[in-house]
Amino acid sequence: MKPMFFGDSKRKLYGVYDAPTGTKRRSHAVLLCYPGVQEYGTSLWGFRRLSAMLAQAGHHVLRFDYFGTGDSAGRVEEGAVDTWVADIQQAALELKDISGARQLSILGKRLGGALAVKACQAGLDAKRLVLWDPVVHGSAYVSELETWDTRRNLLLLHAERRGSGASELLGYPFPLTQRQQLQSLNLVGELPGAVKNVAIFASEARDGYRRLHEAYVSAGLSSELLQAADAADGGQAGAQGRAQLSGSILADMANKLEDASAA
Amino acid sequence: MSSAERVLSFGASGTLHGVLTEPDPANRLEGAPAILCWNVGTNHHVGPHRVFVDLSRRLANLGFSTLRFDTSGLGDSAASRDDTRPDTERNVADVREAMQTLTKQRGFDQFVLVGFCSSVDAAHAVAVQAPEVVGVIYLEGYQYRTRRFYLQYPNRLLERNRWERLLRLKYPNLFGEPAALNDRSLDPETVFVRDYPTPEQLTTDLRKMVARGVQMLAMYSGGDTNYAYPEQFFDFVKAPDIAKNLELVFYPSADHTFFLVEHRERVMNYVSAWLHRKFDDAAPPSNGRRQRILEG
Numbered sequence: 001m002k003p004m005f006f007g008d009s010k011r012k013l014y015g016v017y018d019a020p021t022g023t024k025r026r027s028h029a030v031l032l033c034y035p036g037v038q039e040y041g042t043s044l045w046g047f048r049r050l051s052a053m054l055a056q057a058g059h060h061v062l063r064f065d066y067f068g069t070g071d072s073a074g075r076v077e078e079g080a081v082d083t084w085v086a087d088i089q090q091a092a093l094e095l096k097d098i099s100g101a102r103q104l105s106i107l108g109k110r111l112g113g114a115l116a117v118k119a120c121q122a123g124l125d126a127k128r129l130v131l132w133d134p135v136v137h138g139s140a141y142v143s144e145l146e147t148w149d150t151r152r153n154l155l156l157l158h159a160e161r162r163g164s165g166a167s168e169l170l171g172y173p174f175p176l177t178q179r180q181q182l183q184s185l186n187l188v189g190e191l192p193g194a195v196k197n198v199a200i201f202a203s204e205a206r207d208g209y210r211r212l213h214e215a216y217v218s219a220g221l222s223s224e225l226l227q228a229a230d231a232a233d234g235g236q237a238g239a240q241g242r243a244q245l246s247g248s249i250l251a252d253m254a255n256k257l258e259d260a261s262a263a
Numbered sequence: 264m265s266s267a268e269r270v271l272s273f274g275a276s277g278t279l280h281g282v283l284t285e286p287d288p289a290n291r292l293e294g295a296p297a298i299l300c301w302n303v304g305t306n307h308h309v310g311p312h313r314v315f316v317d318l319s320r321r322l323a324n325l326g327f328s329t330l331r332f333d334t335s336g337l338g339d340s341a342a343s344r345d346d347t348r349p350d351t352e353r354n355v356a357d358v359r360e361a362m363q364t365l366t367k368q369r370g371f372d373q374f375v376l377v378g379f380c381s382s383v384d385a386a387h388a389v390a391v392q393a394p395e396v397v398g399v400i401y402l403e404g405y406q407y408r409t410r411r412f413y414l415q416y417p418n419r420l421l422e423r424n425r426w427e428r429l430l431r432l433k434y435p436n437l438f439g440e441p442a443a444l445n446d447r448s449l450d451p452e453t454v455f456v457r458d459y460p461t462p463e464q465l466t467t468d469l470r471k472m473v474a475r476g477v478q479m480l481a482m483y484s485g486g487d488t489n490y491a492y493p494e495q496f497f498d499f500v501k502a503p504d505i506a507k508n509l510e511l512v513f514y515p516s517a518d519h520t521f522f523l524v525e526h527r528e529r530v531m532n533y534v535s536a537w538l539h540r541k542f543d544d545a546a547p548p549s550n551g552r553r554q555r556i557l558e559g
Contacts, residue, residue: 001280003272005270044307044338070316071308147441147444151443154431156522158523159427159431171524
């Protein structure tokens with residue numbers, strides 16, 4: 001693990017690079033895109049494990065914090081969809097630069113999946129895109145987070161704070177502009193630019209995942225919709241509740257990225 | 264005001280990692296201690312809801328340097344396979360490594376440790392032993408139920424929030440809430456084990472630190488914790504003499520991790536102001552109050 005700051009000095013991003021550790025050393029890099037800040041804490045351990053597995057298989061891997069999240073510069077309320085998309089592009093450049101890899105694949109979880117699609121749409125090329133429980137419809141995503149927020153507020157005896165429209169969400173500031181940007185996300189109909197190979201891992205059967213997959217197939221992309229091996233891993237539980245992740249889901253994803261580098 | 268952040272890697276094989284936030288050189292407090300914070304439970308070094316990032320940047324504006332780091336095996340720090348020590352022992356060693364690194368690389372010879380919930384264990388253990396520790400902040404530190412705690416316990420039945428929690432989570436449909444509100448799998452799990460000292464041992468430890476001149480700040484929240492009234496601390500640490508070096512703050516409406524932004528802001532403001540008062544020679548003298556209740 002090599003933690004580092006990169007990017008513009010006024011808006012430095014924090015990332016952790018894993019160089020290949022196994023006997024194989026590929027010219028293939030994988031960029032891992034975290035979910036949104038509300039689901040960041042419960043995803044870190046899984047991302048660390050996934051990164052180590054990919055490095056062991058010979059890939060160069062970078063996971064990084066979006067602007068206003070984790071150790072990166074900025075405050076949570078300063079984050080915006082456009083800037084997070086630009087952060088993915090920046091991180092991809094950094095990863096290629098430090099690794100010398102010629103090919104790049106991207107894995108994004110939840111909001112990170114949606115942002116990765118947008119980054120590819122904006123010109124970032126990737127050999128394969130792996131979307132892990134991606135946010136397909138932003139309004140449903142915000143509504144889901146609000147349900148968790150209500151539960152958490154009730155549990156912590158802040159009943160008066162529950163409900164939609166609040167200026168914070170799951171312990172973080174949540175300004176109106178951010179809410180509106182997230183609610184307006186709709187991946188169906190948005191193609192990931194030049195990327196031709198997509199794998200969607202779904203922890204539970206959701207109509208949005210199926211529609212996204214069908215839209216990609218209709219557009220001529222090679223798309224797979226895969227049931228995550230251990231449904232208890234992802235979705236709601238994986239995002240908010242569980243600190244532990246079974247290795248099976250991560251292994252499936254690592255294999256999918258392995259396929260990309262071999263293709 | 265500007266500050267700079269850089270990755271600091273340390274430990275025997277350089278596998279412990281953290282982020283050092285330093286003030287602008289023109290704004291640096293000469294002779295001030297460095298502030299250290301690390302993982303709360305299994306949380307990453309950014310802290311619950313990123314509180315250590317916000318706190319570090321705020322303290323840099325006051326002239327303090329802060330290192331937030333991951334102990335062995337957590338966050339971005341690796342664990343050595345050969346290290347079979349128990350977590351508590353290893354955490355203490357990691358904190359000491361962090362202090363030694365800041366001494367070697369940045370010339371610091373005094374430190375303030377920030378313990379938050381489970382990280383209080385290592386903060387306390389190091390502070391008792393290490394003479395270079397001049398301050399300790401106990402956020403949601405050791406708490407023991409007292410006779411008065413139990414006497415006050417029935418008052419919880421009169422709190423509207425508790426009834427609302429019970430009914431809304433058990434019968435969400437009756438309140439027009441989604442059924443998922445009753446999904447317990449959404450709740451965080453408690454995955455760490457604490458080694459509490461006895462109240463007598465804690466009292467002995469605190470007296471040792473007072474004798475050394477260590478400054479202490481203890482902040483407690485209300486909610487579902489074992490802390491129920493402002494002066495409970497001195498009902499389990501039966502040593503009023505400790506009060507001359509310990510400032511006690513009770514925040515009854517806050518919860519254990521200061522989930523609400525407004526609550527975290529107040530905690531960070533208080534911590535920053537306390538550090539400023541205690542360790543900035545240019546700061547105005549304290550008003551002498553040793554106990555505070557934060558409202559709202």
